[in-house]
Amino acid sequence: GQNIDQPTEMTATEGAIVQINCTYQTSGFNGLFWYQQHAGEAPTFLSYNVLDGLEEKGRFSSFLSRSKGYSYLLLKELQMKDSASYLCAVGDSNYQLIWGAGTKLIIKP
C-alpha cells in the first residue's frame, strides 16, 4: 500500500529552528510537495523536490532523499504566524498526489 508518515504534532519556540520529517512508501515517485495549512484555511504551496538534495527558499528549506524515501522541511527563525499544519504529499506513478495527515506545529513565545 501507499503510505506517508509525519509526526502528528511538534512544538517549537519563536526564533528557533524546527525540522519536520516525512517518510513515504508509494508506487512510483513523481516529486514531493510540502504545503502549509492554517486552521480552517486551504493548503498553500511551500516547496517541490524531485531530485535529491536541499532546496532553500527564504526561511524555509526542503530536503529529499529518494533512496531513503525521506524528506524534511526546515523552518528557521520561527515566527508566531508559522503556527500551522504542514502537509507532505508525494506524486505517485499515476500522477496522483498522496498526502500525509499533516504535522501540527505549535510555536510558543
Place this chain on the structure above:
Amino acid sequence: DAGVTQSPTHLIKTRGQQVTLRCSPKSGHDTVSWYQQALGQGPQFIFQYYEEEERQRGNFPDRFSGHQFPNYSSELNVNALLLGDSALYLCASSPGGTSGSVYNEQFFGPGTRLTVL
C-alpha cells in the same frame, strides 16, 4: 487576479440527500482537482478534470461524480449522502496541459465545509 473560488462556504445536509459543490479555477488554469479532507487528516484525492473529462480518479465510490465546463469551472456532486461524507471539500487548480499537473503547483480554494446530519 482572482484565485480559486468555491461555493458555498458551508453546507448542512441530511443523510440520503444530494449535494453540488462548485469551483472556479485560477485565471489561466485548465485543470481542476477535487479533494476531501476530514478533520485532522490530509486531503484525499477524489478526481481530476481536464478538457471537460475526468482524467484521474481516486478511491471514491460512484456516488461522487463531477463535471467540468468549457470555461474550466467544475462541479462536484455527491449522491446519497452518508454521515462519513462530512468533511472539507477542496478544489485545486493548476495549468495541466499535456504535461500532467502533478509537477505543477496546485492552487487551492478556500474549501466547502459539508456537514451531514
